Amino acid sequence: MPAIFDTFKLRAEAVSAEVHRFPRKTEALDFIVQYLRSAGVADSPQSYAVWADCPFLSGVDKKQIAEQIPGLTFEVTRETAAASRVGISQLDWAMANTGSLIQDAAPVDRRLVSTLPNIHIAVIQTDRLLPDLPSVLGKIRPEQTNYISFITGPSRTADIERVLTIGVHGPEKLVIIFVDQVFADQVSVDDVLVDEAAGVN
Amino acid sequence: MRKEFRDSINTALHNPSLTGALGRFSEAYRISREKAYEGIDFEAVRTQIADRKGYAASHLDELADRFTQKAEARGTKVFRTNDPAKVRDYILDLARQNGVKSVVKSKSMASEEIHLNPHLEKAGIEVHETDLGEWIIQLAGQTPSHMVMPAIHMTKEEVTEVFNEQVEEGQTPDIPKLVKFARGKLRTKFLDAGMGITGANIAVAETGSLVIITNEGNARLVTTLPKIHVAIVGIEKLMANFSDIVPVLTALPRSATAQLLTSYVSIISGPVPNTDGTPKQLHIILMDNRRTEMSHDPKFKQALQCIRCASCLNVCPVFRLVGGHVFGKVYTGGIGTILTAWFDALKSSDEIQGLCIQCGNCTQVCPGKIDIPGLILELRRRLAVEKGQTFTQKAIFSVVNNRRLFHSMLRTASVVQKPMQKDGFIRHLPFFLSDMTEFRSLPAIADVPFRDKFKQIAQTKQKEKAAFYSGCLIDFAYPEMGEAVVKILNKAGIEVIFPEGQTCCGAPARYSGAYEVAAQNATDNISALLEQDVEYVVSACPTCTVALKQDFISTFESLGQTDALPRARELAAKVMDLSTLVKKLVDEGRLTFKEGQKLGQVTYHDSCHLKRTLHVSEQPRELLTKAGYEISEMYEADMCCGMGGSYSLKLPEISAPILERKLNNIKQTCATLVVMDCPGCVMQIRGGLDKDGAEIKVEHTVQLLAEQLK
Numbered sequence A: 001m002p003a004i005f006d007t008f009k010l011r012a013e014a015v016s017a018e019v020h021r022f023p024r025k026t027e028a029l030d031f032i033v034q035y036l037r038s039a040g041v042a043d044s045p046q047s048y049a050v051w052a053d054c055p056f057l058s059g060v061d062k063k064q065i066a067e068q069i070p071g072l073t074f075e076v077t078r079e080t081a082a083a084s085r086v087g088i089s090q091l092d093w094a095m096a097n098t099g100s101l102i103q104d105a106a107p108v109d110r111r112l113v114s115t116l117p118n119i120h121i122a123v124i125q126t127d128r129l130l131p132d133l134p135s136v137l138g139k140i141r142p143e144q145t146n147y148i149s150f151i152t153g154p155s156r157t158a159d160i161e162r163v164l165t166i167g168v169h170g171p172e173k174l175v176i177i178f179v180d181q182v183f184a185d186q187v188s189v190d191d192v193l194v195d196e197a198a199g200v201n
Numbered sequence B: 001m002r003k004e005f006r007d008s009i010n011t012a013l014h015n016p017s018l019t020g021a022l023g024r025f026s027e028a029y030r031i032s033r034e035k036a037y038e039g040i041d042f043e044a045v046r047t048q049i050a051d052r053k054g055y056a057a058s059h060l061d062e063l064a065d066r067f068t069q070k071a072e073a074r075g076t077k078v079f080r081t082n083d084p085a086k087v088r089d090y091i092l093d094l095a096r097q098n099g100v101k102s103v104v105k106s107k108s109m110a111s112e113e114i115h116l117n118p119h120l121e122k123a124g125i126e127v128h129e130t131d132l133g134e135w136i137i138q139l140a141g142q143t144p145s146h147m148v149m150p151a152i153h154m155t156k157e158e159v160t161e162v163f164n165e166q167v168e169e170g171q172t173p174d175i176p177k178l179v180k181f182a183r184g185k186l187r188t189k190f191l192d193a194g195m196g197i198t199g200a201n202i203a204v205a206e207t208g209s210l211v212i213i214t215n216e217g218n219a220r221l222v223t224t225l226p227k228i229h230v231a232i233v234g235i236e237k238l239m240a241n242f243s244d245i246v247p248v249l250t251a252l253p254r255s256a257t258a259q260l261l262t263s264y265v266s267i268i269s270g271p272v273p274n275t276d277g278t279p280k281q282l283h284i285i286l287m288d289n290r291r292t293e294m295s296h297d298p299k300f301k302q303a304l305q306c307i308r309c310a311s312c313l314n315v316c317p318v319f320r321l322v323g324g325h326v327f328g329k330v331y332t333g334g335i336g337t338i339l340t341a342w343f344d345a346l347k348s349s350d351e352i353q354g355l356c357i358q359c360g361n362c363t364q365v366c367p368g369k370i371d372i373p374g375l376i377l378e379l380r381r382r383l384a385v386e387k388g389q390t391f392t393q394k395a396i397f398s399v400v401n402n403r404r405l406f407h408s409m410l411r412t413a414s415v416v417q418k419p420m421q422k423d424g425f426i427r428h429l430p431f432f433l434s435d436m437t438e439f440r441s442l443p444a445i446a447d448v449p450f451r452d453k454f455k456q457i458a459q460t461k462q463k464e465k466a467a468f469y470s471g472c473l474i475d476f477a478y479p480e481m482g483e484a485v486v487k488i489l490n491k492a493g494i495e496v497i498f499p500e501g502q503t504c505c506g507a508p509a510r511y512s513g514a515y516e517v518a519a520q521n522a523t524d525n526i527s528a529l530l531e532q533d534v535e536y537v538v539s540a541c542p543t544c545t546v547a548l549k550q551d552f553i554s555t556f557e558s559l560g561q562t563d564a565l566p567r568a569r570e571l572a573a574k575v576m577d578l579s580t581l582v583k584k585l586v587d588e589g590r591l592t593f594k595e596g597q598k599l600g601q602v603t604y605h606d607s608c609h610l611k612r613t614l615h616v617s618e619q620p621r622e623l624l625t626k627a628g629y630e631i632s633e634m635y636e637a638d639m640c641c642g643m644g645g646s647y648s649l650k651l652p653e654i655s656a657p658i659l660e661r662k663l664n665n666i667k668q669t670c671a672t673l674v675v676m677d678c679p680g681c682v683m684q685i686r687g688g689l690d691k692d693g694a695e696i697k698v699e700h701t702v703q704l705l706a707e708q709l710k
């Protein structure tokens, strides 16, 4: 895993994503809480944070976290997402050679939290790292899910004088958090992408 | 050429922000593209694309059926039509039925092809482009100048002005701020829109999926927030299997924007829930607009392999000078010329096809492996058939084909111009001919053409013989190059014969679309050159070499003259360009260079036909190095010099700035001698340097080699 992780990190950072890795969920959670605080998440419009339901959240005391971070909500709607500074979701696969993340994005909340807020925090299990496009195509199932998203770095444009500018219609920041600990027992039924046996560690 | 068209070229050429931006971009692009392809076998990837898209182009009907079936089974509505008007009506009806007042669009060239926006706007529906570049030009009331970067022709100051005038006062020319401003303004449009319209980069028949590639994230919003999603998909986007997306996703971002992957790739295979929980209406329009007809055309079918990466524009020496607007409203550059001829009308390509100088740069980088200059020639041919040849054209060709008459006319002209002639150059020509000498001097016409000089050369009889094909320029302007060829081959023990029946190689006729004339040239040359049994047919002009080796065959094929093909192939097999033949003879030990020569620095210019059609670039360099020269490479050594045969006469305003770049790159090397393998390039570059006054000599490789071989 180290080599492939390093490749991912190198590629993702080359397209302006931030990459972190934690052995356990609790550490990742602490990091996220800290991050939301320092990002200025607060209980006022344009400063909320929205967290789309995902296996990572199973067994997490959402109420307790929400109390720690005023403005954080797990109710993802068009309105809350549009008024949020940060969106959080779990991604299904990572592709090392381009530094990309892949997700079954058919449930609309997953797209809302990763398109409308300024910052997208993407959580992913480390064992979901794959080397390249052919291996990713071996996992994703377009015949079973209606919307699959590949995300590579934050949103960008070079449409004015070819000057690269980060953050156009989507997030201007992408923070990727790998967690080595497997949250396999929380696989949800509709999550058709997560249908492979986990634990490649 | 209409005055309006000439004017549009001149406007573009005199727009410094356009030529500056495109010039800098094309230079940066070469390097960043190369970097993006590091570790990737480009030839293998593009072969896969060409194969799979080629397969799709031969099975459009079948794939469209399969796609429809798969998509409809998932709840998508698929509407297939050949008629752009029906596409427009379908979308308008849908909008009306659902009370849509406002539409957001992510980039869709297909929608531009059918002029959808004005149609909806006329019906009172607001349409907002959301790709930043597209939004800017929509606000400015302009059309895209580049397929990938639609607003590349505008400066940040111009964008600021557009925002201030069309959206809100108070913007300043600070790019990040302008982008933020656009984000804020368009955000409300996304949230308020009743319909989202996209294109698609790939449509996969096997799964009924659309693949949409963007960087800004607008397509994700367009397909998420409004309750209706309409995708307009040209049927050439169809591919058979899901795995077919791999080569396209590998090449498209690398070729288009030198990225390993774009920020977002969305694969949509059916309706998704809306934000209020209702299912989204997903409509996919499979638009034909003559694509099926194109797929039945044996020549143009390959154009359906295009993945719209625009790399052909980025490397085009003409595009980087004139930009996209000269080409028309939707598709631009070389491939745009071809698409316009089909999706609009053949006659719409009448003028713009003339912009192509046939340098072949585009074909080298095209991920769809499309022979763009070849298809442009075919357009030229069809246009010529449709219009018939003009009287002047006919008169010119009939003179060109009569060698004696041609030379004596040139001689007369040059004698008449005697006062203009000095040191072997004609520097000014009067009246209407002055364009020809405005940016470069022309060579004086030789007193004695090569064909007559040849008779004076004493040769020993040899068993091994080579026929020399001189071509017009060596025959009439540079006979010394021909003499050098004979000298070298004689040293290798080869006797040179000069078949008297040889005539013009037909390139001028072919490049003007006059294929019948070119075919007659081919026939005459074939019988002249195959008359005696020779080992080689050698030419020191790459354009002629290409004619002898490839064009004769393809001209006959185009005209259906299959009877002529065997002899054409027999000739082709014997034809060699000078450098390749000399290299072979050196390698065989039949020619050796003088030892220990230190001849100083030279720089080498790659001629278009030699490098990209004949794939010869190392041979002359190796020979020159062996001779004792040190090669100091110039920047963009293989970029066209702007000659392009009669191109420099038809479009001197474009030829001149291309030449100017070349001269600058030559001067940058500090070499005092520039070498090349093509007499046409010698004419252009020598003439340019003479006008310029630079102390740099220009020589054909053959002359330098002739002096240094033992």
Ligand code: SF4
Pocket: B312, B315, B316, B317, B318, B319, B333, B334, B335, B355, B356, B357, B358, B359, B360, B361, B362, B363, B372, B373
């Ligand atoms: S052949 Fe050369 S001039 Fe013609 S379209 Fe291609 S790059 Fe441009």
Ligand code: SF4
Pocket: B305, B306, B307, B308, B309, B310, B311, B312, B313, B335, B362, B365, B366, B367, B368, B369, B370, B372
């Ligand atoms: S013709 Fe080739 S290079 Fe040009 S846009 Fe199409 S695929 Fe790209």
